[in-house]
Amino acid sequence: MSQPPPFGLMAEFTEAEPMTKAVRRARAAGWTRLEAYSPYPVPEAAEALGVSAAPVGLIALAAGAVGAALAAGTAWYVSVHLYPVNVGGRPLNAWPAFMPTTYLVAILWACAAALVGMLALNGLPRLNHPAFFARGFERAGRDRFFLFLSAEDPLYDAEAAARFLAGLSPLRVSEVRGA
Amino acid sequence: MSDVTAPVAEAALRPGRWSFRLAVLLCAAGIVALAVSVAAVLVRGVGVWGNNIPHVWGFDLIAYAWWIGIANAASLFAAILVLRRHGLRTAVNRFAEAAALAAILAAALYPILHLGRPWLFLWTLPYPSYTGLWPQFGSPLVWDFWGIMSHVIVTSLFWYIGLIPDLATMRDRAAAAGRTGLARGYGLAALGWRGSVAHWHRHQAAYRLVAAMVLPLLLWAQTVVALEFATTVVPAWHQARLPLHVVVTGLPSGLGVVLALAAVLRVALSLERFVDDADMDLLGQLVACAGLAAGLAYAHELLVGFLEEDPTTRAALAARVLGEGASAYWGAVLLSAVLPQILWSKGLRRRAAVVVPVGVLAAAGVWLDRWSIVVDGLLRDHLPDLSRGYSPSAAEWGLLGGTVSLFALTLLVFGRLVPAVSMFETRHEESEAEAEKEER
Numbered sequence: 001m002s003q004p005p006p007f008g009l010m011a012e013f014t015e016a017e018p019m020t021k022a023v024r025r026a027r028a029a030g031w032t033r034l035e036a037y038s039p040y041p042v043p044e045a046a047e048a049l050g051v052s053a054a055p056v057g058l059i060a061l062a063a064g065a066v067g068a069a070l071a072a073g074t075a076w077y078v079s080v081h082l083y084p085v086n087v088g089g090r091p092l093n094a095w096p097a098f099m100p101t102t103y104l105v106a107i108l109w110a111c112a113a114a115l116v117g118m119l120a121l122n123g124l125p126r127l128n129h130p131a132f133f134a135r136g137f138e139r140a141g142r143d144r145f146f147l148f149l150s151a152e153d154p155l156y157d158a159e160a161a162a163r164f165l166a167g168l169s170p171l172r173v174s175e176v177r178g179a
Numbered sequence: 180m181s182d183v184t185a186p187v188a189e190a191a192l193r194p195g196r197w198s199f200r201l202a203v204l205l206c207a208a209g210i211v212a213l214a215v216s217v218a219a220v221l222v223r224g225v226g227v228w229g230n231n232i233p234h235v236w237g238f239d240l241i242a243y244a245w246w247i248g249i250a251n252a253a254s255l256f257a258a259i260l261v262l263r264r265h266g267l268r269t270a271v272n273r274f275a276e277a278a279a280l281a282a283i284l285a286a287a288l289y290p291i292l293h294l295g296r297p298w299l300f301l302w303t304l305p306y307p308s309y310t311g312l313w314p315q316f317g318s319p320l321v322w323d324f325w326g327i328m329s330h331v332i333v334t335s336l337f338w339y340i341g342l343i344p345d346l347a348t349m350r351d352r353a354a355a356a357g358r359t360g361l362a363r364g365y366g367l368a369a370l371g372w373r374g375s376v377a378h379w380h381r382h383q384a385a386y387r388l389v390a391a392m393v394l395p396l397l398l399w400a401q402t403v404v405a406l407e408f409a410t411t412v413v414p415a416w417h418q419a420r421l422p423l424h425v426v427v428t429g430l431p432s433g434l435g436v437v438l439a440l441a442a443v444l445r446v447a448l449s450l451e452r453f454v455d456d457a458d459m460d461l462l463g464q465l466v467a468c469a470g471l472a473a474g475l476a477y478a479h480e481l482l483v484g485f486l487e488e489d490p491t492t493r494a495a496l497a498a499r500v501l502g503e504g505a506s507a508y509w510g511a512v513l514l515s516a517v518l519p520q521i522l523w524s525k526g527l528r529r530r531a532a533v534v535v536p537v538g539v540l541a542a543a544g545v546w547l548d549r550w551s552i553v554v555d556g557l558l559r560d561h562l563p564d565l566s567r568g569y570s571p572s573a574a575e576w577g578l579l580g581g582t583v584s585l586f587a588l589t590l591l592v593f594g595r596l597v598p599a600v601s602m603f604e605t606r607h608e609e610s611e612a613e614a615e616k617e618e619r
Contacts, residue, residue: 016610023376036376039348040607046380053384060388071325074305075316083313097317100403101325107396108329111336111389118340118385122378125370132373138351140374141344142185143606 006177007130008033008150009161010137011170019145020045022168026147029164033153037131037146039139059117060110067109071102135174148176187453187598187605188352198447203591209584216577217292225295227574233557234569239293241549242579244404244425245432246286246586247330248545251397252433252469253279254334258397261341261390271458273601274444274593275437276338281589282433283334285582287327292578300324319407330400337389343382344603347372401426408552415495415556420483425552427476430469431515432545438462439538440590442531444599453600456529463528466541470519473545477512495559504555507547514544 013019016038023036023045036045046053075098079085084092119125131137131148140146147170149161158175165173219227230237257275259265291297303314303324314321350365372378402422409421418424441462445454484496500508519541522528554569593599 037374038376038379039374040603040610041379041383042376043380043383045376049377051377051380053380056381056384057388060385078305078313079316083311083315085315094317100322100399101316104322104325104329104396104399107392108332111333111392114385114388114392115336115340118381119370121381122375124372124378127371129371129373131375138355141348141351 004178006151006158006175007133008148008152008156008176009158009165009173010131010134010176011147011149011165011168011173012136013145013147013170014143016042016045016145018169019147020048022147022165022170023048025168026149026164029155031149031153031155033150033156035131035148035150037137037140037148039142039144042145055121056114056118059121060114063113063117064106064110068102068106071105072098075101130176130178133178134176135172144171187450187600187602188349199591199595203588206584206588206591209581210588212577213581213585216574216581217288219574219577220292221297225293227572229570229572229575231567233560233562233567234554236553237569238571238575238579239289240404241546241553242582243286243289244401244429244549244553245542245546246282246289246582247400247404248425248429248549249433249436249542250279250282250286250330250334251401251426252430253282253437254337254393254433255397255430256434256437256465258337258390258393261387271437271441271454271462272604273338273341273597274440274590274599276334276341277590277593277597277599278436278440279433280334280338281586281593282436283331284589285586287331288578288582288585290323290327319403319410322403326400326403330396333389333393333396337386337393340382340386340389341601342597343369343372344374344379345598345601347374348602349598398426401429408556413495413556413560414489414492415499415559416552417492420479421552424476424480428473428511428515428548429545431466431473431519431541433542434462434466434469435515435519435538435541437538438466439535442534442538444594446531448594448599450600453605459529459534460525463522463534466538467519467522467528470516470522470541474512474516477516491559491561495556498558499551499555502558504551504558507551507555511544511548511551514540515542515548516544518544 011022013022019036019038020042023034026034027048027050034049036042036049038045072095076093076095079094079098080092086092130150131140131146134146134148136144137146147165147168149156149165155161162173228237228239230239253275257272257279260272260275291300294300302312303321305314346365346369350362350369353365354362402425405422405425408416409418411417438459441454441459445451445459480496481500484500485493487493487496498504518537522534522537527533557569
């Protein structure tokens with residue numbers, strides 16, 4: 001039986017700086033299906049990859065607004081229509097008294113959406129990923145930096161990609177294959 | 180760069196020492212007391228507590244406000260460190276967040292239990308039922324329900340979001356050590372985190388966003404309790420300054436607990452390198468500052484209170500400060516405002532034997548202040564007969580001791596299962612320090 005085709009190529013670096021440079025070079029060379037890995041946030045590399053964090057904020061903002069509207073709407077509908085209680089002739093739509101729950105639910109929804117939105121944009125949670133098959137990849141969570149060129153990229157050609165990565169002075173370049 | 184955070188991960192992965200087991204055993208005994216006290220309330224009803232008219236609130240609300248104060252100050256501290264990207268965050272952020280979460284869990288028990296029939300707590304939720312009853316959104320009870328629920332969930336989210344990348348590191352380390360079962364557990368909690376640069380970018384945005392939203396939530400959590408007091412006609416409580424007083428005097432408790440925890444953890448988990456003397460210095464000074472702020476709040480209370488025109492209000496304050504309530508009042512001032520001032524001395528704040536008792540006593544002082552407000556606030560009222568005093572019952576003491584054990588046990592479990600110091604932020608900081616060194 002023949003081996004399955006590789007997932008792509010992984011270059012390993014010892015510092016953040018050369019990894020960031022490698023990302024810039026790869027993007028300049030026209031690679032689109034690439035991913036970089038680091039043990040801590042490297043905002044410069046994220047910028048080089050063209051990733052923006054703004055959608056996380058927008059999702060949280062939108063969820064907060066929906067949560068607030070839902071909370072205020074529920075309070076109003078319950079107090080005015082479903083269960084009106086006349087307390088000394090005070091107005092049924094006592095909106096200032098509805099604000100505490102509105103405020104709390106808005107914060108709750110925004111925070112939950114920040115987590116869920118961040119995970120959804122990241123394509124998480126997932127049980128496995130080709131990158132985990134890479135040699136020495138467990139050190140991406142400790143002290144190593146990686147650049148991954150996916151075989152799904154239209155530019156991908158095993159030999160040319162390996163030559164390109166070797167030109168970025170990595171610690172090593174290895175092929176990523178399923179176990 | 181080198182792998183600097185190995186000791187942090189090892190602290191969580193190596194088997195527990197005898198001291199850890201002893202601590203867990205002690206906490207477990209406390210949890211038994213908690214279970215008995217809770218069972219007593221569930222079976223016999225809130226009559227097992229010592230509170231009754233006019234003392235409708237006793238230990239239940241004192242402890243609730245006290246735990247919320249600890250949670251608030253710890254979360255506030257953690258959120259500010261994250262937002263300011265302060266160097267101290269690498270050292271103490273994670274367990275400040277964990278302490279906040281543990282305190283919230285302890286606090287959340289009280290409002291459920293003092294409902295009287297806790298199993299009917301769902302009546303505060305707006306859902307259609309055959310009775311046609313709906314909650315009243317103008318009621319502080321409904322505010323409380325949403326407030327506590329949001330507080331618990333948002334504090335957990337804040338802690339968990341920061342933890343995801345470190346859980347992935349733990350997964351990889353456990354797998355490398357051949358502990359497959361443990362690695363699977365960490366792996367599930369890490370949600371498949373693989374350290375992608377793009378993921379980091381969005382993760383940091385989410386983390387900082389939640390930190391920013393924790394701040395307005397905290398203000399709410401502590402002030403709503405005080406507002407409920409302020410809306411009554413009891414002279415000692417009917418004060419516009421009460422919400423501010425409760426927030427400010429609550430600070431020494433949470434910061435004191437974080438300081439004491441930092442001192443214990445760095446020795447117990449051999450993390451002196453990550454929580455170094457400079458970190459302890461900053462924390463000690465922060466507790467001293469919080470004590471100073473609390474002292475100003477007390478001074479303001481005395482100044483404004485004795486200038487008050489209404490004789491009933493003045494008499495109520497005098498009873499708290501100079502009369503029957505003097506020991507609790509001045510105990511609070513001494514422990515939470517005066518005692519922390521010794522931490523200005525560098526020699527003293529670097530000694531664990533000093534900072535641990537000072538931190539814990541500051542928290543105890545805040546508890547005394549809550550007693551002074553809740554119980555001694557009723558020493559003088561508009562009602563002529565207030566002769567019936569308040570004394571807590573065994574069930575209430577059991578609940579207090581039990582929640583302290585619950586708090587301690589939660590932290591012990593956190594200390595063992597998850598890294599006590601944020602590993603990715605430590606790595607980040609170390610690499611920046613290395614880069615600076617090279618530039619020079």
